[in-house]
Amino acid sequence: MAKRRFMGTGLPYVDLSEVNGHLLVVEGSDGVGRTTQLSLLRTWLEVQGYGVIETGWTRSALVRESIDLAKAGNALNLLTFNLLYATDFADRLEHEIIPALRSGFVVLADRYVYTAFARALARGTDPEWIRRLYGIAIEPDLVVYLRVDVNTLIHRVLLADSLDHWEAGLDQYPQLDPYESFIKYQSDVIKEFDKMSDEYGFTVIDARKKVDEIQRELRAAISATLGQSAGADVVAPTVDE
Amino acid sequence: MARLHEKHTFPGRLIIVEGIDGSGKTTQASLLRQWLVSLGVPVFWTEWNSSALVKSSTKKAKKDNTLTPTTFSLLHVTDFADRLSYKIIPPLQAGMVVIADRYAFTAFARDTARGVHPEWVRSLYDFAIKPDLAVYFKVPIRVSLRRLLSARMKLKFYEAGMDTGLSKDPVECFELFQSRVLDEYDRMSEEFGFHVIDAVQPIEAQQKQFRALVSRELQSYLAPYLAAKEQKTVNESKDSTVRRAGTQNDG
Numbered sequence: 001m002a003k004r005r006f007m008g009t010g011l012p013y014v015d016l017s018e019v020n021g022h023l024l025v026v027e028g029s030d031g032v033g034r035t036t037q038l039s040l041l042r043t044w045l046e047v048q049g050y051g052v053i054e055t056g057w058t059r060s061a062l063v064r065e066s067i068d069l070a071k072a073g074n075a076l077n078l079l080t081f082n083l084l085y086a087t088d089f090a091d092r093l094e095h096e097i098i099p100a101l102r103s104g105f106v107v108l109a110d111r112y113v114y115t116a117f118a119r120a121l122a123r124g125t126d127p128e129w130i131r132r133l134y135g136i137a138i139e140p141d142l143v144v145y146l147r148v149d150v151n152t153l154i155h156r157v158l159l160a161d162s163l164d165h166w167e168a169g170l171d172q173y174p175q176l177d178p179y180e181s182f183i184k185y186q187s188d189v190i191k192e193f194d195k196m197s198d199e200y201g202f203t204v205i206d207a208r209k210k211v212d213e214i215q216r217e218l219r220a221a222i223s224a225t226l227g228q229s230a231g232a233d234v235v236a237p238t239v240d241e
Numbered sequence: 242m243a244r245l246h247e248k249h250t251f252p253g254r255l256i257i258v259e260g261i262d263g264s265g266k267t268t269q270a271s272l273l274r275q276w277l278v279s280l281g282v283p284v285f286w287t288e289w290n291s292s293a294l295v296k297s298s299t300k301k302a303k304k305d306n307t308l309t310p311t312t313f314s315l316l317h318v319t320d321f322a323d324r325l326s327y328k329i330i331p332p333l334q335a336g337m338v339v340i341a342d343r344y345a346f347t348a349f350a351r352d353t354a355r356g357v358h359p360e361w362v363r364s365l366y367d368f369a370i371k372p373d374l375a376v377y378f379k380v381p382i383r384v385s386l387r388r389l390l391s392a393r394m395k396l397k398f399y400e401a402g403m404d405t406g407l408s409k410d411p412v413e414c415f416e417l418f419q420s421r422v423l424d425e426y427d428r429m430s431e432e433f434g435f436h437v438i439d440a441v442q443p444i445e446a447q448q449k450q451f452r453a454l455v456s457r458e459l460q461s462y463l464a465p466y467l468a469a470k471e472q473k474t475v476n477e478s479k480d481s482t483v484r485r486a487g488t489q490n491d492g
Contacts, residue, residue: 008361009358009360009361010358010361011311011357011358012356012357012358013310013356013357061301062298062302062307062312062316063295063298063316065297065301066295066298066319077322077323077326079322079325079326079368080319080322080323080326083315083318083319083322083365084295084319086315087298087312087315087316087319090309090311090312090315091307091309091312093311094309094311094312095307095309126367129364129367132361132364132365133364133365135358135361135364136311136361
């Protein structure tokens with residue numbers, strides 16, 4: 001396995017040599033089908049005997065109230081927005097992700113710090129600052145980015161649900177209507193993800209494909225990652241769909 | 242960003258006091274406030290960890306004891322960001338003197354003493370405004386401990402750094418934790434150009450030094466207020482001479 005590393009200055013009081021396991025990240029906007037893909041992956045991994053823990057980009061118990069309070073009052077300025085989400089992430093990192101990795105689990109992360117980067121950068125945050133802020137994060141073994149264009153995305157989002165104030169970026173473009181704002185904000189988010197794809201070496205999958213095709217590509221990428229880390233004598237699991 | 246290292250351009254002035262718990266910095270800051278107010282200076286007072294935004298989270302986490310050094314640090318910087326945007330910058334824009342009882346440096350000292358990366362915590366606070374005057378009230382642990390214990394008999398859990406697990410005994414833990422904090426403050430004195438006041442001295446002696454320091458460092462800002470005050474004092478003393486003369490006559 002590649003040596004475990006932090007993405008920046010890290011957590012000086014955490015000994016990484018004890019943090020084994022596998023950290024696999026699936027990124028992509030809401031509506032690309034991450035949830036479906038992740039639940040298929042979980043079953044597939046468990047069938048092979050891997051212990052799996054899923055972690056999301058939802059709100060942890062620690063700051064849920066603060067985030068709700070801030071969103072309700074629209075008092076969330078850019079700084080506090082970024083910091084509250086980072087606090088939430090840190091709580092999950094230390095109470096969920098690191099303990100699971102220490103115990104040798106495969107951690108399937110439904111979004112990771114890259115979501116925070118994309119959202120923050122689309123809102124005009126200093127890129128260097130936000131990266132240093134998340135320097136506490138553990139570098140994943142694999143990041144798969146499920147990519148769709150903004151037009152496909154809005155159709156899916158509209159069919160699934162109505163437009164959310166924050167996902168539509170209406171805090172950024174209050175002068176626009178929800179549709180225009182969504183297109184503008186999500187295009188910016190996608191642009192940031194594209195830039196990061198090169199920088200961080202994401203495995204990019206075209207999420208306009210069929211569910212089983214996407215799943216096959218995901219499994220291939222994961223097999224390669226797990227196979228590498230488990231050593232050459234382990235045969236990469238086959239895709240059985 | 243890096244505002245913490247650049248001089249701000251607001252018409253107001255930012256004075257911050259730092260020191261370990263029991264250093265007497267709050268007493269000194271409030272005495273300074275009294276003096277500035279008496280000069281007619283518009284003063285705005287702000288304290289560490291006082292915004293409504295993260296209060297519920299901090300309270301809950303402290304109760305459940307689930308805070309790690311990192312989440313502890315992040316909750317504080319979030320609180321600070323909220324306070325900076327709504328409580329510190331607007332009064333500075335309005336030309337007031339903002340007195341902050343603790344500032345970003347408290348986080349640098351405490352969070353580093355708890356084990357986060359010193360560089361990381363500094364980068365978090367990059368957005369902070371550089372103070373016009375930063376005063377560090379330096380005191381040995383023994384003295385601060387004596388002051389705290391005589392005032393309220395009991396040390397607070399986080400104040401004593403009980404979360405660090407350095408010792409099960411609150412007093413011993415306080416000594417161990419606060420001496421780390423003290424080391425961090427000493428290290429920062431040069432890094433951030435603190436003015437150091439020996440906080441073992443009598444209160445009034447410290448205050449005299451503090452006021453002299455403020456008069457010097459905020460000279461251009463305070464000049465009109467000091468001039469007006471002088472004028473007023475001259476008039477008052479004339480008045481009282483007249484009055485005294487009158488009283489004598491009455492008697």
